[in-house]
Amino acid sequence: TEQTLVLVKPDGVARGLTGAILARIEAKGYSLVDIRLVEPDRERLEQHYAEHAGKPFYEPLLEFMMSGPSVAIRLAGNRVIEGFRSLAGTTDPTSAAPGTIRGDFGRDWGLAVQQNLVHGSDSVESANRELAIWFD
Numbered sequence: 062t063e064q065t066l067v068l069v070k071p072d073g074v075a076r077g078l079t080g081a082i083l084a085r086i087e088a089k090g091y092s093l094v095d096i097r098l099v100e101p102d103r104e105r106l107e108q109h110y111a112e113h114a115g116k117p118f119y120e121p122l123l124e125f126m127m128s129g130p131s132v133a134i135r136l137a138g139n140r141v142i143e144g145f146r147s148l149a150g151t152t153d154p155t156s157a158a159p160g161t162i163r164g165d166f167g168r169d170w171g172l173a174v175q176q177n178l179v180h181g182s183d184s185v186e187s188a189n190r191e192l193a194i195w196f197d
């Protein structure tokens with residue numbers, strides 16, 4: 062069955078939302094295969110966010126992701142990649158639909174990076190690549 066990488070990013074962990082986010086994932090019916098608290102170094106983040114290198118928000122994004130621990134989750138289920146991204150909502154939390162993680166818990170804090178609580182892989186290829194980075 063399909064697997065994806067979910068991250069509860071540093072803002073989600075710092076705000077004490079890990080449990081609420083996990084509850085939504087479990088209520089949806091996906092299976093937790095592995096879960097760990099990670100304090101990623103710059104090298105791990107450069108691998109994870111390679112596609113964004115050079116973009117204006119790249120440096121703020123790496124700084125934000127090094128500002129505290131994230132919770133990395135290996136999640137399994139049929140169509141879990143699409144399903145988790147639907148649970149998460151769109152990238153910008155201001156306009157993310159209510160009922161989604163980002164729409165219910167996120168907002169614009171006026172920073173150079175969107176603090177949007179979670180990450181979810183966007184394809185099977187990304188999932189395999191990212192799972193290898195966070196669960197080595």
Ligand code: ATP
Nearest residue numbers: 118122151152173174175176177179180181182183
């Ligand atoms: P993720 O990959 O984290 O699930 P996503 O696929 O919705 O989010 P990407 O376009 O891959 O978004 O961007 C990765 C992350 O970079 C976003 O989740 C957000 O934290 C940050 N980001 C993306 N676009 C911007 C932007 N225009 N300004 C500030 N930060 C941004």
